Amino acid sequence: MAATALLALGTLAGCSTPEPPPKEYATPTSLCGVPIDPALLDPLLPASGRKAVVKDSFPELKGGSDCTVVVDDSTDLSAITTWRELGTSVREIAAGQPYVRLDERISADLRYSWGDKGAVSKVDCPEPAETRRKGTQQLFVYVFVGNEGRANEAAMKKLILAYADAVSKSAECRGG
Template sequence: MRPGSRLTFSAAAALLLSFGTAACSAQEKNYETPSSMCGTAVSPKLTDPLLPAGDKISTAVSDRADGMTRCLVYVDDTQVLTFNIEWREKGSPLARFASVFPNVEPGDKKTEDGRYIYSGTGAVGKVACPKPRKPDDDLFVAARVDEPGRPDEAAMKKLIAAYAEAVGKSGECT
């Protein structure tokens, strides 16, 4: 064996080891999930099951139109979770809202009280709003898992109920 080839082999082995380490760290969550998504309290216990591995998490608010606010959640600069708060015409059925929101269909599972429709990757709900900011409208919320988020039907059901409750206690409803 030539002396230079041993060094080359050692360098190659070190390089392969570093790739293996990088691959392992990409499989873990190296970030702390916030307890608020764009100003709305959401327990990390509810969002963690839906979030992928990565190094950093961030959020951004997107106000597309009056009466609609979107919270975009990113892991490593890739959108992985989206929350919506939307005012709709009073009396709008939840199924109609579900029909226009990605990742959930009007025929998906419903909670017994009829306030939420959910799937493994999306959910919508009607907010109980004691003093609505827009008294002539109804308030709805939605959440969806974007790729490479992790689908989880039970987690979506819990998340949409908690999110609707938090929004119901926000400035939109008090």
């Protein structure tokens, strides 16, 4: 009987799913040229992989930025900064996203919205980036996970708050 139990355990152990390979890549320290704590990205990126790079998605984009974190040739996280007409609400931005539902949670002050796969926030710039924007446009940031990226509502909220704050101190807000 004991031999049967040991045989059964050995069979079960042989059928277990293999552990994913260990994470070999270094977590990026910036998104779209804006410094960000890699600990904020880690819970949203794949648990394993060999190489991570941040790529500009549309380098020709004027008045904003769009980049992706690519782990082993898979786009796993995207970050976007964009200017919208003054008066545009986070709710409007969140509801208008085709791939990720961002209007699941909205802050009491209506400044940011988040879900398990993405988030959007207004960015408070100390000065308008360009004279043409003065009084007419508002800066927003978006972050989305994709492909092998991991959905995580609490991590997404932390990331969007930190990223919006970092962008408020960046060249995009200073007009450079």
